[in-house]
Amino acid sequence: GQQVMQIPQYQHVQEGEDFTTYCNSSTTLSNIQWYKQRPGGHPVFLIQLVKSGEVKKQKRLTFQFGEAKKNSSLHITATQTTDVGTYFCAGPRNAGNMLTFGGGTRLMVKP
Amino acid sequence: DADVTQTPRNRITKTGKRIMLECSQTKGHDRMYWYRQDPGLGLQLIYYSFDVKDINKGEISDGYSVSRQAQAKFSLSLESAIPNQTALYFCATSDQRYVTGYTFGSGTRLTVV
Numbered sequence A: 001g002q003q004v005m006q007i008p009q010y011q012h013v014q015e016g017e018d019f020t021t022y023c024n025s026s027t028t029l030s031n032i033q034w035y036k037q038r039p040g041g042h043p044v045f046l047i048q049l050v051k052s053g054e055v056k057k058q059k060r061l062t063f064q065f066g067e068a069k070k071n072s073s074l075h076i077t078a079t080q081t082t083d084v085g086t087y088f089c090a091g092p093r094n095a096g097n098m099l100t101f102g103g104g105t106r107l108m109v110k111p
Numbered sequence B: 001d002a003d004v005t006q007t008p009r010n011r012i013t014k015t016g017k018r019i020m021l022e023c024s025q026t027k028g029h030d031r032m033y034w035y036r037q038d039p040g041l042g043l044q045l046i047y048y049s050f051d052v053k054d055i056n057k058g059e060i061s062d063g064y065s066v067s068r069q070a071q072a073k074f075s076l077s078l079e080s081a082i083p084n085q086t087a088l089y090f091c092a093t094s095d096q097r098y099v100t101g102y103t104f105g106s107g108t109r110l111t112v113v
Helices: none
Strands: A004-007 A010-014 A019-025 A032-037 A043-049 A055-058 A061-065 A071-076 A085-092 A099-101 A105-110 B004-007 B010-013 B019-025 B031-037 B043-049 B064-070 B073-078 B087-094 B108-112
Touching: A004 A085, A010 A019, A019 A085, A019 A105, A032 A071, A043 A055, A043 A061, A071 A085, A099 B043, B004 B087, B010 B019, B019 B031, B019 B087, B019 B108, B031 B064, B031 B073, B043 B064, B043 B073, B073 B087
Parallel strands: A010 A105, B010 B108
Antiparallel strands: A004 A019, A019 A071, A032 A043, A032 A085, A055 A061, A061 A071, A085 A099, A085 A105, B004 B019, B019 B073, B031 B043, B031 B087, B064 B073, B087 B108
């Protein structure tokens, strides 16, 4: 079945450093979504990418969808302690559009 | 009030007991989902429902059952709880095109002893 893999699993950064997490699918995706889960919290929707090669920005966060629509990345510029949490990518698993979630990347930021 | 409400927030139960986790939503979404999250792992789909009369198994449905009592309510039952069902359980909702993503509840932390 469809698999969505994320790397790295964990990332420690110093506050102010950049951070990137990568998402790879075993199949072509019609779209990809990104979620953030704060420690002790629940996943919160950040963004959806639909078009091949699409790039979207939200303040310090840059999201990219690969040309082949099989991979995606989330880049955070100049991390802050408020960025701490686990970032998940998710893609639709079949025609029913249920999401398959990646394993997530846990970001830890040292002040 | 939260868009998606899960009860209870925390529960400790004994092996072999039946337990029900409840989820209600005010989003007006047709689609509802139950996910399980284990420490350090992603979200695994247990069951999903596209409307009141629709119930579908997800990746890890064994040992679980669900009931969609109304558009706004979707409950998850563990008929005979076992320790490896100890996990964080999330209910989520979406519209048909989920262009605004899934909306998750705050989760139920279940411990089976």
